[in-house]
Amino acid sequence: MEIGELVGWGRSAAVYAIDGDRVLRRYRTPLNVRREAAVMAYVAAHGFPVPDVYPDVYPDAGGELSTDLVMRRLSGPTMLRALIDGEISAEEVGRVTAGLLRQLHAIPARVSGDPRDRVLHLDLHPDNVMLTPHGPYVIDWCNTQEGPPGLDCAMSAVIVGQVAVDEESPFTTVAREVLVALLDGLGDAMDFGDGLDQASARRGADQGLTAREVGFLDAAVSLIRELRTG
Ligand SMILES: Nc1ncnc2c1ncn2[C@@H]1O[C@H](COP(=O)(O)OP(=O)(O)OP(=O)(O)O)[C@@H](O)[C@H]1O
Ligand SMILES: [Mg+2]
The missing domain is CATH 1.10.510.10 (Transferase(Phosphotransferase) domain 1)
Structure with missing residues (x-):
């Protein structure tokens, strides 16, 4: 997976483009991103507006904790x-x-x-x-x-x-x-x-x-x- 331009950042993570329509959200310290992804997928299935997550695409895979979460790239301002x-x-x-x-x-x-x-x-x-x-x-x-x-x-x-x-x-x-x-x-x-x-x-x-x-x-x-x- 090729990591592209920085599209946003906050206090806990930096967000990079990875292909046309997805981003990689990379935490500064490892967290339980699988739980986060599971919750996002769950609320999305109930019609709540969150970006699609790709829980099987973890560049930093291994164990419970990871810094990386791949999701659909959204357009528009915060x-x-x-x-x-x-x-x-x-x-x-x-x-x-x-x-x-x-x-x-x-x-x-x-x-x-x-x-x-x-x-x-x-x-x-x-x-x-x-x-x-x-x-x-x-x-x-x-x-x-x-x-x-x-x-x-x-x-x-x-x-x-x-x-x-x-x-x-x-x-x-x-x-x-x-x-x-x-x-x-x-x-x-x-x-x-x-x-x-x-x-x-x-x-x-x-x-x-x-x-x-x-x-x-x-x-x-x-x-x-x-x-x-x-
Ligand atoms: N799915 C996405 N598509 C496009 N841009 C995104 C996406 N997710 C995050 N961003 C961009 O990255 C920025 C930081 O994202 P996010 O709020 O998840 O990071 P954070 O470090 O947890 O923020 P905080 O400072 O609130 O802790 C957002 O303001 C937005 O500009
Ligand atoms: Mg934020």
């Missing part, structure tokens, strides 16, 4: 990029994010025996949604787990809320608008109680976050609770 470029409104970003969370949580869990549990993404924010000609697609499933859907909603709210309370960010106001629309779109699906505290704690334990970002968590949680009552 929803964050489109927002920055003025191609989509903050209100729409919040609405689309809420719709994707609701759609994901309508699917029965893959492995859990608890009927209340669902597949959770746990990192569903505007930079992990790509706006393709076929609609929004959700990428970056490395945090996926099963559990209460309100936790997933709370995680998305916390991630946006962290930007909304950062007065030095150029996106403070727009993030607040996204958050308002997200909470509006989520309605009763959002967990403003324990789920919100748990989401904040999980986010705080994320090694990928800077100390500055962790410092915004409490204010983000307060803002989210204010928006509920306000």
